Amino acid sequence: MKIGITAKGDNLDSEVDPRFGRCKYFIIVDPDTLEFEAIENFSIEASGGAGVQSGQLVATKEVEVILTGNIGPNAFQILQSAGIKTITGASGKVREAIEKYKKGGFKPVEGSNVNSKFGVLEEKNRR
Amino acid sequence: MMISIASGKGGTGKTTVAVNLALSIPERGVQFLDCDVEEPNASIFLKPRIEETVSVSIPVPRIDQEKCDFCGECAKICAYHALAVLPKKVLVFPHLCHGCGGCSLLCPQGAITEQDREIGRVEIGHSNGIEFIQGKLNVGEAMPTPLIRVIKEKARRRGRWTNPASVTVIDAPPGTSCSVIEAIKGSDFCILVTEPTPFGLNDLILAVEVLKKLQVSFGVVINRSSMGDYRVDSYCQENHIPILLRIPFDREIATLYSQGIPIVQEKKEYIEDFRQMMDYIQELLPT
Missing domain, CATH: 3.30.70.20 (Alpha-Beta Plaits)
Incomplete structure (x- = not known):
């Protein structure tokens, strides 16, 4: 079984990216073996529809769960339709988020927790 | 001829300039297009009688x-x-x-058919001899451009626009994005309204860049000209941009605005200012 985690870097010691649609990388990992693949997310540059594109991308990766900070309505709808569970509120290092997930420290959410364009505003605020 | 009024920065007085210009040149045969479809407000001042409403849709895919x-x-x-x-x-x-x-x-x-989805409405009417057209984007919609296209298409079909004697005044949206470009496109001249503040100058510079790209002649109106600093003036001078008109920072003007009354209706001396601006624009146009 594989899970997907939004990350600011391309390895397990990177920070979890709080944004789904506009995260820097998706880390697709087997939580038991910690074997992983890092996928650069080009949707970060999209003016709109980043969540849709990112959602499609992870849907092709056969993950069962997505761990991220926040998720918008479009992305959530895609993950839900693809049968992928969504977990929000993940933070810290990717490795730590996996540990917490394995211990059952997260619960899948029933809907999006932020509005469209959250990731754009988040990026602007950081500047 | 077609004159658009744009600004870069919001709230500088585009609608004020557009409305008062339109009211100052009645003998020209004026068409007024409110293309600021996300918040059209010229109707507050012109109080048009709406005679026709057209629904505007875009085709969206439906999957079998x-x-x-x-x-x-x-x-x-x-x-x-x-x-x-x-x-x-x-x-x-x-x-x-x-x-x-x-x-x-x-x-x-x-497997894909198209289904119309309404994004807004275009309203057509008259106000004291002025042909008035405005667009109203439905709340929550993100795309003003198709609606602006329909406003301009409706205006074109009504004929005044192609008559060189008559004037089509376009109140454009603020900013420098697609909707502004759609509104300005095809203008003979663009009036950029700004204010003498750092924000006004910053966004004026952006708007000037857009107009240079679009190859539309332009000039500047400095609104609230008695406040702020001289940097807008210096910028215009250095870049050989004509200053068409200065409107002072005047409490009376602000009061009229807050009551939805055009300046030229109560302060007749401004009619001459707007008429002179129109003459100046005419001189600036290539013959």
Whole structure:
């Protein structure tokens, strides 16, 4: 079984990216073996529809769960339709988020927790 | 002829300039287009009688899930990511769709039909001899451009626009994005309204860049000219941009504005100022 985690870097010691649609990388990992693949997310540059594109991308990766900070309505709808569970509120290092997930420290959410364009505003605020 | 009023920065006085210019040159035969469709407000001052309302839609895809084989071509061509193709399902996000029709054209299975979705309305009427057209984008819609296109199409069909003697005044949206370009496109002249503040100058410079790209002649109106600093003046001087008019920072003007009364209705001396501005613009145009 594989899970997907939004990350600011391309390895397990990177920070979890709080944004789904506009995260820097998706880390697709087997939580038991910690074997992983890092996928650069080009949707970060999209003016709109980043969540849709990112959602499609992870849907092709056969993950069962997505761990991220926040998720918008479009992305959530895609993950839900693809049968992928969504977990929000993940933070810290990717490795730590996996540990917490394995211990059952997260619960899948029933809907999006932020509005469209959250990731754009988040990026602007950081500047 | 077609004169658009734009600004870069919001709240500098585009509508004030547009409305008062339109009211100052009645003998020209004026057409007024409020293209600031996200918040049209010229009607507050012109109080037009609306005679016709037209619904404006864009075509959005509808997927026949029976015919679809989930090949993903539609999502691949969609530049706005309005379609998501999952292994056993296609999702459509109508609010992201720009209505280009590419997906239905390219679908190898013929599984996509188009369905109209209303994004707003165009209202046509008259106000004291002025032909008035405005667009109202539905709340929550993200795309003003198709609506602005319809306003201009309606205006063109009514004929005044092609008559060199008459004047089509376009109140453009603020900013420098697609909607502004759609509103300004085809203008003989563009009036950039700014204020003598750092923000006013910053956004004026952006707007000037846009107009240079569009190759539209332009000049500047400095509103609230008695406040702020001289940097807008210096910028215009250095770049040989004509200053068409200065409107002072005047309590009376602000009061009239707050009551929805055009300046020239109560302060007749301004009629001459706007008429002179019109003459100046006429001189600046290539003959």
